[in-house]
Amino acid sequence: MSMRQGAADLMLGVRFAFTGGREGWTRAVLTAVGVGLGVALLLLTTAVPNALAARHDREAARSDVTFATDPMPKADDTLVIADVDEDFRDDEVRGRALEPEGPRAPLPPGVEKFPAVGEMVVSPALKELLDSGSGALLRERLPDRIVGTIAEEGLIGSAELAYYRGAEGLAEHLTAGRIERIDRFGDPMPAEEQSDPVLLLLVLVVFVVLLMPVAVFIAAAVRFGGERRDRRLAALRLVGSDRRMTRRIAAGEALAGAVLGLVFGVGFFLVGRQLAGNAEVFRISVFPSYLDPSPLLALLVAVAVPAAAVLVTLFALRGVVIEPLGVVRSGRPARRRLWWRLLLPLAGLAMLYPMIGNGRDNGDFNQYLVTGGVVLLLVGVTALLPWVVESVVARLGSGGVAWQLAVRRLQLSSGTAARMVNGIAVAVAGAIALQMLFAGVDDDYTRSTGQDVSRVQMEAQLPSGIPIGPAAEKFRGTKGVEAVYAFSEGYLGDRAHDPEHGSTITVGDCASLREVARLPSCADGDVFAVHGAEWDMGEDMTKLAAPGRKLYVDPSYEGGPEHPETAWTVPRNIRAAKPGPELVGGIDTGGFLLTPKAVPDALRPALDGHAYLKVDASVPDVHDLVRNTTTSIDPLADTVTWAATERTDRFDAIRTGLFVGAACVLALIGASLLVSQLEQLRERKKLLSALVAFGTRRRTLSLSVLWQTAIPIVLGLLLACAVGLTLGTVLLKMTGTPVRVDWTGVLSMTGIGAAVVLTVTLCSLPPLLRLMRPEGLRTE
Known part of the structure; x- marks a missing residue:
């Protein structure tokens, strides 16, 4: 066979896809929609690194931290800027x-x-928030008049809440x-983040787990309408084409659908962009301009998808005998073999x-082995599931x-x-394995505050010089505040400059002081x-608190700003106290x-004021009521909501990325399953119409469709649990983490x-009812 003949056969298949009447167009469009959804998500995925880099660059470009120990001298090109970040309900508001x-002071981006x-x-x-009714509480905190909006180059995302005030x-x-x-x-000192092998492993596994279902759906989409296509190929055999030619024609049809799917995918991507x-x-937003796929990765998608369509089609036809008088597929097929299907997950392990x-002490994990191993384990699901379904349904009885x-x-x-x-x-x-891995290493990236x-x-933190007594009374008058422990705090040293010994000074009423001592x-x-007290470890408080000793408030240190000398003499009536319950920071x-x-x-x-509330x-919006009170006391005051634990930022970022990606993949799964279900119903239109014409009740047929979906789903989810638990166990052992199963996470992932699938099945019932009409037997 010459290459020219092979190309001609492929082009003939392409022509059949687009000139084969309504049947050919319908199959081509269904294939294109399925492939297009996958391509769109692949393009969005290839754009994620650029989007993250764009957000990071925007954040760095507007950085206003100098890391200097001495304040910069005043000049005509300087700007004094204060961090006045806010929290509103569960959202962060960036404020400056x-x-x-001077006239040459730098403008923020x-x-x-x-x-x-x-x-x-x-x-x-x-x-938009301030103009709406839901932003009324925040508007009380920001009484300034709005005179303009921040342009895109000054924001990291389209939904970011930010402001600059005079x-x-x-x-x-x-x-x-x-x-x-x-x-x-x-940013004057861009920080180089230290490489954490476990976090890098998490990133690798997240990307593989999110992209594998996409690849599986694309492979399934190019096989839409396979049975009708094979009957058309039988007609080609009748007019003289050989088996190899029919396979090349089938590959050409798949190629046409895949190329059309690329066009659809680009369109879906632009709409999604x-x-x-x-x-x-999950509180992450971007601008459309951020979502620019890497040209190299986009080219890889453009080449890989059509190539995969051809290979999948040829692979699917390997066990189909297409003869001039029909397709030998309805006969009893040969039983699927198990041995080679087990090789895939075993090779992954x-x-x-x-x-x-390895843990985190033996260098980075080999990214190629990790990627290959996880891919083979997940591909093993797609290889084992047909054998499992065939073996189980063959034994189902009456x-x-x-x-x-x-x-x-x-x-x-x-x-x-x-x-x-397969895709679900x-x-x-993959989700079960990731859930186990995240739950296992969570303690390593979560610390107690x-x-x-x-x-x-x-906690309300007030600038120095603000009287704490009146401020405490304002907090006590705030709706929802049950108790206020107010203190003025500072530091005492034995010298005004570079002290050798010192300790803290805390001012408060008796009720507040009893909370800490x-x-x-x-x-x-x-x-x-x-x-x-643990705080004064190494200090001799008997000597430091000797009556008549002179101590200095807020001493200055070498390299830091100079403070005026403010002396305080330890009074003669000073009394001893013992440490009380820990209130702040575990000390x-x-x-x-x-x-x-x-x-x-x-x-x-x-002294700086601190009010613990x-x-x-x-009480509805109690936290924002407290923040409003804090701002009314002083615009530069800050409010902090306490939490028992806090997580590492990078760990949280990876977890958030997983949730965002999982939401996109689930949307793809639902859309692709719906397209696949509609295609299956379309192929069975005449069969359903014949059953109805012979008196079969529609309820019976609807239940049969539900059973056809439910049985494979149950088997698929059981297999997914087994593979997911295995992969999760291996990943935990790789990180040196004790293996424990988060059954709540496993059940929630399975339930989702x-x-x-149940949602997709219910959405397909209306089209099913329309297809179950005797009129569907009419043909031309």
Whole structure:
């Protein structure tokens, strides 16, 4: 056979796909839609690295942290900027207060001119929120007049809530990290993240698990309408074509559908790209311009999809005998062999086995072995499922009419039923393994904050010089606040500059001080020294708290800003106290405890205010009511919501990426399954019409369709659980983590997979009822 003849056969198949009447067009379009959905998701996946890089670059370009120990001197090109981030319900609001100090002060990216005092520029998403009724509480906190919006280059995502407001007097409160003087925007010290082998393993497995179901669906989509296609090929054999020629013609039809699917996929991708600009998934949003696929990866998709379509079609026809008088497929097929299907998962385990026990101390995991091993294990699901379905349905016995119709259909075409379920089985198997891996290593990336959330749920941090007493009263008057423990805090040293010894000073009323120390008795005017506190480990509090000793508040250190000397003399009536229950950060409070009347006026400006609040979570928006009170006390005050634990940012980012990707894959699974189900019903239109014409009840046929879906799904999910648990166990052993099964996660992943299929099945019932009419027997 010449290459010219082979190309001519392929082109003949392409012509059949587009000129074969309504039947050919319908099959081509169904194939194109299925392939197109997969291609669109592949293109979106190839665009993810660029989107993440774009978000990182935008974040770095607007960075306003200098990491300098000494404040920058004032000049005509400097800007004082304050971090005034907010939280509103469960959303973060990025806020900055700006005070330009000269005509050449740098403008933030995306801002055309500085807002004046009492004005602010906001992101489009924040403007929409503030203009709506749901943003009323936040609007109370931001009374400034909106004079403009932040352009795209100043935001990391379309749904980001951000604002810049005008301010004055910021230079009087310069503090590193919170209020700084800068002469340009941008990250001066880009951090190089340390490589964590376990996190890299998570990233690799996440990408493989998310992309495998897509590949499986594309492979299934190119086989839509296979039975009708084979009958057309039998007609070609009747007019003289040989077996090889018919296979090449079939490959040409699949190639046409795949190429059309690429066109559809590009269209779906462009639509999805635009929709992404209006969507936020797990608090992650992007601009459409971020989603630019890598040209090399896009080219790989464009080549791989048509090539896979041809190979899958040729592979599918290897066991089909197409003769001039028909297709030998309805006869009893040869039983599927098990041995070679087991080789795939076993080979995957063999690739992963050398890395068992590596943990994070023996370098990075071999990315090729990890990728290959996980792929082979998940491909093993697609290889084993047809054998499992065939073996089980062959043993199913008698039952009702609906059951018998379903079982007989499955016995005749178990391969088709398995193909429909393959994608969901692969997705569930991968999800179970990832759930086990994330649950297993979660403790390594989660640490306790030491905060006692049973006593305190929120903390308000007030700038120095703000009287804590009136502030505490405002908090007590806030709806939902049950208790307020208010303190003014600072640091005492034995010298005004570079002290060798020192400890903390805490000012509060007796009720508040009893929350952090054991006091013998207390009255306003008392002073205490806490002995034996963990905070003062290594300090001799007896010597430091000697009556008459002079100590200095807020001492300065070498390389840091100079502070005015403010001395305090330890009073003669100082009394001893013992450490009390831990309130902040898991460390008991030590140092000196003073009641308000014992504090000299000279000390008050050097102390920062902290109010620890116990709130009633049942009060609607209680956290935002507290934040509004904090802002009313001082615009530069900050509010923190306490949590018992916190996770590593990168671990959270990978987990969020998994959830976003899983949502997209589930959407693809649902859409592709629906297309596949409709195609199956279309092929059986005449059979269904004949059964109805002979008196079969529609309810019976509907139940038979449900059984045909339910049996393979149950088998597929059981196989997915077995493979997922195996893969999860191996991955946990690779990371050196004790193996434990998160049964809640396993059952939830399995339930989600089953729910997707049941939803698709229910959506296909209306078309099924329309097909079950005797008129469907009419033909031309």
